[in-house]
Amino acid sequence: MYLCKNGIGVRMEKFSGSNGVDFKLSQVTQEDTGNYSCVYSEGRLVAHEITTIGQKHVFIQVKEFLSGKIHVTNSVIFEGDSVSLACTGTVTNNRPALHIYLCKNGVGVVKNVVQGKEGVQFTLEQIKKEHSGNYTCVYSFSKYDPPVTVCSISDNPVLIQVEDFTRTDFTQPDLDVGGRSRTWWVNVFRLACSAGVVMAAVAALVDSYVWSKKALHRETPNEDPKRDDDNSTSMGPQTLPE
Structure with a gap:
């Protein structure tokens, strides 16, 4: 039984049963990315001489960095304040350590290593207006020193807008x-x-x-008090009855 990668045999195992053969790839790297298939032969051949593709194949992609999840409590802040960003990845049993990178505008600028945990919190102190930008996070099981330029694989950026106050x-x-x-x-x-x-x-x-x-008050005219005609006294000439 031969394991083929991209149409070329890379591994051979003797098949003597009905349960098939397990090909195990350990400590994979990005070079192991490719299309894999299986073929078999009754005769023993050298693996790299096999140049064929099986009826079915699977594509395996080995990534150097994986996209992490990022969360920020407050995306609008003032100069001189601080902001905390939480980044999480996925820990596996055989790779308990994560190298998590905080990225700004597609470039990893800060790194933190966590052992046995899936997340880390990055705190930016005394930030300035030039710290405004799109922030993401990625993680890797291998150690790299920033800056790293693979942050574009992250699809959940958060925008931090530093206000000038x-x-x-x-x-x-x-x-x-x-x-x-x-x-x-x-x-x-x-x-x-x-x-x-x-x-x-x-x-x-x-x-x-x-x-x-x-x-x-200015627009209302002054009016004389109303007279009572029945009780008023005339000051004119009076006519006496005969």
């Missing part, structure tokens, strides 16, 4: 202020701005009401 003078981009975090101060600033807008709107409404009352 101008901080006020009472905050520092790299330090907490008064024991409070930067996020706390940002929320206070936003709340103060919202309160100022509400107060300005109320003042405008009050001013408009007062102005309208004054205008109405």
